[in-house]
Amino acid sequence: MSCSDTIAAISTALSNSGISIIRVSGEDAISKIDNIYKGKKNLTDVDSHTINYGHIYDNDKLIDEVLVSVFKAPNTFTRENVVEINCHGGIYVTKKILEIVISNGVRLAEPGEFTKRAFLNGRIDLSRAESVMDIISSNNKYALDASVRQLEGSVYNEVKLLRDKIIYEVAYIESALDDPEHYSLDDYSDRLNEVVGDLQLRINTLIKDSDNGMLLKNGINTAIVGKPNVGKSSLLNVLAKKEKSIVTDIPGTTRDIIEEQINLHGIVLNIIDTAGIRDSENVVEKIGVDKSFTAIDEADFIIYVVDSSIPLDDNDLKIIEKLHDKKYICLLNKSDLASNVDEDKLNSLIDSQVISISAKEGQGIDRLEDTIKNLFFDGDIDVNNEVIITSLRHKELLCKCVDSLKLVEKSLNDNMPEDFYSIDLMDAYRYLGLIIGEEVEDDLVEEIFSKFCMGK
Ligand code: GDP
Secondary structure: OOOOOOEEEEOOOOOOEEEEEEEEEOOOHHHHHHOOEEEOOOHHHOOOOEEEEEEEEEOOEEEEEEEEEEEOOOOOOOOOOEEEEEEEEOHHHHHHHHHHHHHOOOEEOOOOHHHHHHHHOOOOOHHHHHHHHHHHHOOOHHHHHHHHHHHHOHHHHHHHHHHHHHHHHHHHHHHHHHOOOOOOOOOHHHHHHHHHHHHHHHHHHHHHHHHHHHHHHHOEEEEEEOOOOOOHHHHHHHHHHHOOOEOOOEEOOOOOEEEEEEEEOOEEEEEEOOHHHHOOOOHHHHHOHHHHHHHHHHOOEEEEEEEOOOOOOHHHHHHHHHHOOOEEEEEEEOOOOOOOOOHHHHHHHOOOOEEEOEOOOOEOHHHHHHHHHHHHHOOOOOOOOOOOOOOHHHHHHHHHHHHHHHHHHHHHHOOOOHHHHHHHHHHHHHHHHHHHOOOOOOHHHHHHHHHOOOOO
16 A cells, blocks of 8 residues: 655654754655755755755745755655755745645645654554654653653564464464374364464563553542541642643543643653642532532542541541442651550451552652552553553554454354354454454465465
């Protein structure tokens, strides 16, 4: 598949800045831009991978002094001819040049279309194409590292390895059915059972880690709950100030809005339900243990705050009861004041960590950060040496792949005929293929011919 028309877009942020880049890709990219460019040489005559000084004209009117990079297919990002116009970074001039490019018969690119072409023209697989967007949108170190690794092919290589194992077995079965003289299926079911077991083990690990991967990428939806005046907003302020929170209005996955993002050494907490915390004027909001209940339901992670200077009461017990099947920690705040909480009792009620802090004096906050790392990532976030799945789409396909492998196991246990195994193995193979965007049609034939000599 390839795309025939030539596309253009402004590739840099549209703001007044030193330089802006307008990127053009397609068969006619060089000749089209040559029509509006004057320099020492025509762009159609320059070497590939060169930067050329000249001027952009709108008919006879000089528009800007520019540097134009020319990259000839196929060694380019899209595998097509690519031209990049480096113009002055004013919004007006950049838009004007884009306009002139478009009026020369070039189409405005859709969002992501350059990367899409890179994929369609076979330069990168689908998982790598997705990672380009992830890199652009990553807001923390770990998310960026995981995306860069994906761009380097970590997901592709892993998926390829798994697929190779599956297609080998399908090819073997097909060959044996076709040529029983040379390929025996005696005792084959034991071998296949083992292979399918190993595959499931590996894929299940990827699936299990993907929850962390997605949390790394998207942030952990976190609720700070507790009775009024225990110090919830003080805590939020300490965390926000310390780590320079990025205050944004990002629609959350729940009905609530994520109102604040806090970056704790690279782990992003999306704080939800801040209304009940921030709005100290609104007594009704402040009272709500009910409010805490809703927040607990909707969050991935709960920070439960207790005021250590006053004894626990029924409201605390009600909140604690709701916490048990969630990931949470309990902060015993106001450690700078004399304690009036029965800590033994609290510890016996809480089946997670209890950490003593003082939001007012900033004490214990480092321990809070370490504890969160431990809770979510076993304290060890090592995206550089592992394949981390950070995409829901990938995770869902891995789950479907495991389902198909389970069906193979079932057929094996039920002593079904061999072609039953092939059907489900091929499904598993196909689901993995969808992760990296590979067609399957010719793969089996290729495998059979490369590994097995059919019809000897
Ligand atoms: P919220 O209603 O749970 O959000 O509680 P606030 O953060 O508004 O705090 C209630 C009161 O407790 C305020 O007067 C805070 O200054 C005070 N406070 C919060 N944290 C601490 C702390 O660690 N030590 C002390 N002594 N006071 C605190």
